[in-house]
Amino acid sequence: MKLAYARGPPVAVFAGSWRCTSSPIDGVPIALGEPFGDCGVEVARLISIATTVRLAKQMGIKVYVSAELGEEGLDAAFAGGADGVLEELSFSRNEYVEGVKFVVLDGRDVADIVNTVRSLGERFRKPFDVLVATSYEFVPRFASLVDGVVITGGWVDVEVAPVEFIPEVGRCVHCGVDYLMYSGSLKRCIYCGRRLLRVVTATKTPRSRAVYRSVYKKFANITTLRFKIV
Ligand SMILES: [Zn+2]
Incomplete structure (x- = not known):
């Protein structure tokens, strides 16, 4: 059509x-x-997926997506400039696990996120990058604070x-x-x-x-x- x-x-x-x-x-x-x-x-x-990723990238952060999008959704995300697929990274969720490169935090509250990051730094004394898994609408909240986001929803219409x-x-x-x-x-x-x-x-x-x-x-x-x- x-x-x-x-x-x-x-x-x-x-x-x-x-x-x-x-x-x-x-x-x-x-x-x-x-x-x-x-x-x-x-x-x-x-x-919609490609556009959402591009808009998030324009905030100056790394943007990841989940394999849950499926093959076509992932291709669309890469067309929009996605930096990678969460499941292909060495990561742990809401906790530091020995040897991981990324810690993915779920949440919407900025203070919770940054305090969690600091306390993981204190306890483990190892370097890691922080990604926040969040809906697109909350990306602006985190864009200046963390290394990147994993967009989990809120795709633009x-x-x-x-x-x-x-x-x-x-x-x-x-x-x-x-x-x-x-x-x-x-x-x-x-x-x-x-x-x-x-x-x-x-x-x-x-x-x-x-x-x-x-x-x-x-x-x-x-x-x-x-x-x-x-
Ligand atoms: Zn011209």
């Missing part, structure tokens, strides 16, 4: 190209309101809606403008003259974390996007 990104944050991250015949590459930002491809509607969930037509979409990464070519055809940005990148393609990149990571990095500094009809 031809779909547009209809409701959610101003910039989302696309994920789920494997469920599309044409779409952006996984990890590519899409603008609110923009038509993005021919996909199954279930890509909304994948876009993303809705997609059917559209009649998917135009060619050319992006100027420099200006943060997407040109939706309903009538005209452009090769270069009308503001800065740079070549436009094609956003919607039939290209399928391999479902590999390394590929997701490199695509994510390429677009990580795009925080605003607007589109222009040409």
Whole structure:
């Protein structure tokens, strides 16, 4: 079904190209309101996961997810820039266990978390990184205090809606403008003259974390996007 990104944050991250015949590459930002491809509607969930991870990353912390998301959910999380999967780390939960690299704390209360961390430091006298397992809505509370978070829920709402037509979409990464070519055809940005990148393609990149990571990095500094009809 031809779909547009209809409701959610101003910039989302696309994920789920494997469920599309044409779409952006996984990890590519899409603008609110923009038509993005021919996909199954279930890509909304994948876009939501990728977008939530990206928004958390923008707070300057490491972001992990749980294998409970399933294979597609994990791929979406990596498209959004996730740093890893909890179950693949050497970790213990709410306690320090000899040799672990990460201690994962559950909780919503900042004072509880930092006091627990200090007391584990006192008792064990070993280095470890602290991750807080929490819902996305509480991430801002912890972003300046701990090494990272494990997002356990609260995924941002993303809705997609059917559209009649998917135009060619050319992006100027420099200006943060997407040109939706309903009538005209452009090769270069009308503001800065740079070549436009094609956003919607039939290209399928391999479902590999390394590929997701490199695509994510390429677009990580795009925080605003607007589109222009040409
Ligand atoms: Zn430009």
